[in-house]
Amino acid sequence: xxxxxxxxxxxxxSSVSSLFFLLSTLLFLSAACYLRxxxxxxxxxxxxxxxxxxxxxxxxxxxxxxxxxxxxxxxxKYGPLMLLHLGQSPTLVVSSVEAAGEVxxxxxxxFATRPFSAAAAVLFYGCRNMTFAPYGKHWRxxxxxxxxxxLNLKKVQSLRRTREEEIALMIRKISSSPSLATVxxxxxxxxxxxxxxxxxxxxxxxxREVWSERFREAIDESTALLSRPRLEExxxxxxxxxxxxxxxxxxxxxxxxxxVLLDExxxxxxxxxxxxxxxxxxxxxxxxxxxxxxxxxxFSREDLKAICLELIGVGSDTxxxxxxxxxxxxxxxxxxxxRTQREVRxxxxxxxxxxxxxxxxxxxxxxxxxxxxxxxxxxxxxLPRESMEATRVLGYDVPAGTRVFINAWAMARDPQWWExxxxxxxxxxxxxxxxxxxxxxSDFQFLPFGTxxxxxxxxxxxxxxxxxxxxxxxxxxxxxxxxxxxxEDLDMAESPxxxxxxxxxxxxxxxxxxxxxxVVA
Ligand code: HEM
Numbered sequence: 001x002x003x004x005x006x007x008x009x010x011x012x013x014s015s016v017s018s019l020f021f022l023l024s025t026l027l028f029l030s031a032a033c034y035l036r037x038x039x040x041x042x043x044x045x046x047x048x049x050x051x052x053x054x055x056x057x058x059x060x061x062x063x064x065x066x067x068x069x070x071x072x073x074x075x076x077k078y079g080p081l082m083l084l085h086l087g088q089s090p091t092l093v094v095s096s097v098e099a100a101g102e103v104x105x106x107x108x109x110x111f112a113t114r115p116f117s118a119a120a121a122v123l124f125y126g127c128r129n130m131t132f133a134p135y136g137k138h139w140r141x142x143x144x145x146x147x148x149x150x151l152n153l154k155k156v157q158s159l160r161r162t163r164e165e166e167i168a169l170m171i172r173k174i175s176s177s178p179s180l181a182t183v184x185x186x187x188x189x190x191x192x193x194x195x196x197x198x199x200x201x202x203x204x205x206x207x208r209e210v211w212s213e214r215f216r217e218a219i220d221e222s223t224a225l226l227s228r229p230r231l232e233e234x235x236x237x238x239x240x241x242x243x244x245x246x247x248x249x250x251x252x253x254x255x256x257x258x259x260v261l262l263d264e265x266x267x268x269x270x271x272x273x274x275x276x277x278x279x280x281x282x283x284x285x286x287x288x289x290x291x292x293x294x295x296x297x298x299f300s301r302e303d304l305k306a307i308c309l310e311l312i313g314v315g316s317d318t319x320x321x322x323x324x325x326x327x328x329x330x331x332x333x334x335x336x337x338x339r340t341q342r343e344v345r346x347x348x349x350x351x352x353x354x355x356x357x358x359x360x361x362x363x364x365x366x367x368x369x370x371x372x373x374x375x376x377x378x379x380x381x382x383l384p385r386e387s388m389e390a391t392r393v394l395g396y397d398v399p400a401g402t403r404v405f406i407n408a409w410a411m412a413r414d415p416q417w418w419e420x421x422x423x424x425x426x427x428x429x430x431x432x433x434x435x436x437x438x439x440x441x442s443d444f445q446f447l448p449f450g451t452x453x454x455x456x457x458x459x460x461x462x463x464x465x466x467x468x469x470x471x472x473x474x475x476x477x478x479x480x481x482x483x484x485x486x487x488e489d490l491d492m493a494e495s496p497x498x499x500x501x502x503x504x505x506x507x508x509x510x511x512x513x514x515x516x517x518x519v520v521a
Contacts, residue, residue: 002340003318007309012078012132020054022048022169023301024333035149038485039405043265043454043457045397045399046395046396046397047083047397048076048079048081048082048083048092048393048396048398049079049081049082049083050082050085051074051077051078051082052083053084053085056087057087057090058084058085058087058088059084059085059086059235060262062074062084063086064192065496066494066496066500067381067405067411068380068381068407068410068500071093071095071381071405071407072407072409072410072413072517073097074093075095075407075410076281077091077329077414079480080094080095080096080098080099080391080394081093081094081095081096081218081394081396081400082394082477084096085108086232086233086234086403087235088234088235088236088237089233089234089235089236089403090399090401090402090403091401091402091404092387092393092398092403092404092405092407093404093405093407094404094405094406094407095407095410095411096410096411096414096415096518097289097444097445098394099174099393099394099413100125100406100408100411100444100447101444102393103404103406104406104444104447104450104451104452105387105444105451105452107391107393108452108453109135109388109453110388110389110391111357111385111386111387111388111404112135112388112452112453112454113134113135113136113385113386113388114131114132114133114134114383114386114454115133115382115384115385115386115403116132116134116384117132117230117233117482118230118232118239118248119225119226119230119248120132120234120241122251122252122255122257123226123251123254123309124256124306124310125186125302125303125305125306125416126192126307127307128300128302128303128307128488129306129307129309129310130142130143130144130146130307130310130457131310131314131383131509135454136387138259139156139172140190140295141299142299143454144296144297144304144455145288145296145297145299145307145310146307147289148297149284149297150200150284150289150311151458151460151461152460153460154320156460156464157356159200159461160356160464161407162199162200162204162281163196163356163464163465163468163469164201164353164355164356164468166195166196166474167353167468167469168191168353168472169192169245169477170191170192170469170472171187171473172192172474172478173188173471173486174188174476174510175476175510177510180509180511181509182482182507182509183507183508183509183510184505184506184507185327185506185507185508186320186324186326186502186505186506186507187503187505187509188319189320189323189324189327190216190281190316191212191216191470192320193315193316193317193318193319193320193323193396193453193465194215194216194232194312194316194320195209195212196210196315196319196465197311197314197315197316198211198212198215198280198312199212199283199495200267200284200315201283201284201285201308201312201315202269202284202285202308202312203269203280203281203283203285203286204271204280204281205268207268210263210307211264211265211437214257214261214313215261215290215313215316217263218254218257218258218314218315218510219258219312219317221254221256222251222254222255222258223313223317223497223498223499225250225251225254225498226251226496227498228303230242233369236416242484242502250391251501258309259305261307262305262309263305265285265308266285266289266301266305268509269285269286269289271288272288273286273289273486283310283517284308284311285304285384286336287406288304288307289304290465304326307425311458314458315409315458315461315462317378317408317499317501318378318458318462318499319462319465319469321376321464321499321500321502322329322369322372322373322378323466323469323470323473324460324501324502325372325375325376325501325502326368326369326372326466327470327473327479327506327508328490328502329368329371329372329375329424330368330474330479330489330491331479331487331490331506332424332487332492333424333483333487334425334487334488336368337427337474337479339364340365340368340474340477341474342404342477343362343363343365343472344358344362344471344475345474347361347362348471350418353469353472353475353476354468354472354475355468356464356468358469358471359471362431362467362471363430364469365467365470365471365474366429367427367428367429367430367469368426369463369466369467370429370430370436370439370471371424371425371426371429371496372428373439374413374418374446374448375414375424375449376494376500377408377409377412377500378499378500378501379448379449379450379498379499379500380408380409380449380500381405381406381407381408381409382405382406382408382447382450383450383454384403384404384405385403385406385454386401386402386403386404387399387400387401387402387404388400390488394492406447408447408448408450408451408502411444411445411446411447412445412446412447414445417432417437417445418445439459440459441455450464461515464480476512476513477511477512477513478510478511478513479508479509479510480508480509480511481508482507482508482509491503491504
């Protein structure tokens with residue numbers, strides 16, 4: 001999702017007002033395209049219903065900075081399969097379990113590619129990463145390499161010690177804050193998830209902390225730029241404007257910064273390759289660099305930089321965002337905090353810290369995480385897909401090259417599938433009959449990680465990180481809101497950036513507990 005791709009996923013929407021300004025200055029440029037009229041055979045197609053649109057901007061005015069919300073309202077009126085026109089860009093919006101099944105399962109291959117993103121091309125060396133690679137050979141090679149060397153279940157389990165060490169570092173950092181001071185928990189969680197991802201991708205070398213900080217800054221900057229609506233995605237006929245000298249200069253500048261950093265890391269790895277001592281951790285980049293040049297995992301230097309950058313970006317934003325929402329929900333629900341904390345402390349006993357085996361025996365905590373993923377999906381519209389060929393969905397024609405948004409957020413709040421869908425009720429995932437929805441892509445009303453060929457490959461990794469880190473936070477500290485803040489005052493507004501996180505940073509007071517006192521009678 002970088003940190004990035006996911007961000008592009010929710011149709012980038014942070015500044016709808018600046019978009020309108022941009023559009024008005026470009027109206028005359030696009031008039032010629034508009035007057036050319038629709039393709040000749042369009043009348044013969046049975047297209048999905050569309051809300052009325054305005055000249056030139058189409059349905060753009062009906063979106064907001066958080067598009068999953070107005071898209072749900074529109075789908076209530078126009079149906080689970082709608083065709084919107086975002087500028088010149090036809091966009092299919094899918095909002096029901098049945099329609100999503102058709103697109104992501106029955107016709108998965110027809111919708112297995114992603115729309116081209118010029119911004120991603122700047123950052124990822126012409127989309128050499130996984131997320132924005134068009135469906136085909138390169139995408140398949142990257143995905144296989146990432147799964148084989150980093151994200152398969154066995155490998156994820158083998159990284160257990162790394163996760164435990166990074167969580168211990170985070171706990172120490174919180175413990176070292178002055179007694180009863182408010183800690184910037186959002187900042188700490190962000191630094192933790194970024195540091196962990198840097199370590200598994202680029203290793204545990206002395207420079208790691210500095211690299212991690214440089215990544216965090218540059219990724220933050222590029223995320224902000226990626227959150228803006230892109231002219232050429234909405235008006236493909238105006239793509240030439242983005243090729244003018246000076247266009248995209250900020251994005252190119254941050255891409256350059258990241259490139260310098262990635263080059264440093266690559267060179268460092270190449271230098272150390274021959275003289276690594278046995279005890280040193282072999283990281284993901286080491287694996288790919290040592291691939292036989294004739295093998296399927298031999299990538300160019302630019303491919304490797306694109307892949308590493310993507311993994312660090314994704315890992316930095318997503319896990320931290322889920323932890324942040326989870327802590328905020330617990331602070332708003334003291335009884336739930338008390339119950340989950342009791343479970344964590346009972347299961348982990350007097351150990352120095354909870355382990356992943358302990359977490360497997362914490363049903364309340366795991367149900368909590370699922371409920372957070374249901375109500376606060378980091379990627380509410382998943383990542384955009386695109387139809388590779390003309391096809392039909394639920395009796396409607398979908399032309400080739402149509403962008404597709406799956407409103408997974410709306411489906412996860414659909415009263416047809418969920419009781420009291422707007423309420424935070426982790427216990428819905430604890431009942432036995434009927435069995436609760438599964439998050440691994442088979443129950444379409446609950447798709448926080450998507451499904452099908454382009455489903456998130458980082459799901460196992462992310463769940464291990466989030467569950468263990470949350471267990472650690474609840475085991476080691478009692479938490480309270482800063483003086484004068486009541487639980488119901490906690491601001492749960494979403495930020496309009498692409499990975500949807502809480503708008504306001506979470507500041508909390510952490511009261512340390514010693515492990516021996518952590519066993520609740
Ligand atoms: C709670 C955390 C996470 C959530 C909710 C999440 C969610 C998603 C979603 C919704 C997609 C799009 C799926 C689709 O199009 O059907 C996706 C794709 C992706 N995710 Fe994640 N993700 C998370 C963590 C991670 C992590 C930790 C990594 C890597 C370490 C990762 C790597 C990726 C990649 C590379 C893709 C693109 C896959 C492709 O296009 O083939 N994600 N993720």
